[in-house]
Amino acid sequence: MGELKMKKTIIATALLSTVVVSSFAGVASAAEVGTATTKGSVQFKTPGDEEEGKVIKPGEDEEEILPDPDGGGGSSKGALRIQHAAAFKFGIVDNVNGTKKYPAQMEAYTKPNDADPAKKYYMPNFVQVTDERGDITKGWTLSVTGDVFKNGTDELKQTKILLNEQKHTNTVFDFQTPATDLTTILDGFDAKGTAISTDGKTSVEILKTKAGKSTTGSQTSSVFNTSYDKATEYAETDRNAGVELQKGNLDIIEVGKVYESTLTWTLSEAL
Secondary structure, eight states: OHHHHHHHHHHHHHHHHHHHHHHHHHHHHTOOOOOOOOOOOOOOOOOOTTOOOOEEOTTOSSOEEEEOTTTTOBOOOSSEEEEEBOOOOOOSOOOOSSOEEEEEEOEEEEOTTSSSTTOOEEEOOEEEEEEOSOOTTOOEEEEEEEBOEEETTEEETTOEEEEOOOEEEETTGGGSSSOOOGGGTEEESOTTOEEOOSBSSOOEEEEEEOTTOOOTTEEEEEESOTTOOTTOOBOTTOEEEEEEEEEOTTOOOOTTOOOBOOEEEEEEEOO
8 A cells, every 4th residue: 555655656646747847848938039010001081972971879978879760860971070969859738828848758769779770769969969070180070050940931930949057978978087178169059048040050069179178079968957867867758958949928829720940050161
């Protein structure tokens, strides 16, 4: 029995010795015998004038959403473009005497990669600008104007859309460490809110880059609701008090008619 134990010990030691020797041999064979230098290169170009891109959910960096085609939202094309312009629907509301404010309906959207791509989700109204110009010296301004609410020749000359709130997000600056304070890059309308003009000519600035600032390589959104949370599941029946329709006290309403105002969103490049 004693001899058997001794043989096992010797064998185990021999195997360990073999491993150690092999290890040293491997290190010796990795010695450098020469070096060479190469390069990788790439050159980027500005997207064409027909570039359309994708709408990214405000607050996310790459989650694509599809605004409801029946929602009336708008967009433009190019390297600097309006990725999404909000449409404001107020639905069927009560006709009451005097001045009255009505909150907007939520915007509907779908998710292209959802298990049910036809399922609709909802969130507060928003606008989004994409900047792919690759020029860190140029900013931009987004403005809007509207015309009078009307049905045929029947006009509501005092009725207008009020923008009361906004919350800015960006697909790059929000995800830096630490996140960039967007107030150092962007300007919006006054904290007290603004009204969209109904004369068809006067523009109201909604969102713009500050002097000397650029958002190139990113998408910037302005959600018209300061409480907007990307994780919140909004319902179709929810209303957005960040946008309101204000009915004028002198406007004569004809019940049952649909009154519409055409909004024109303009994106201008800062020189």
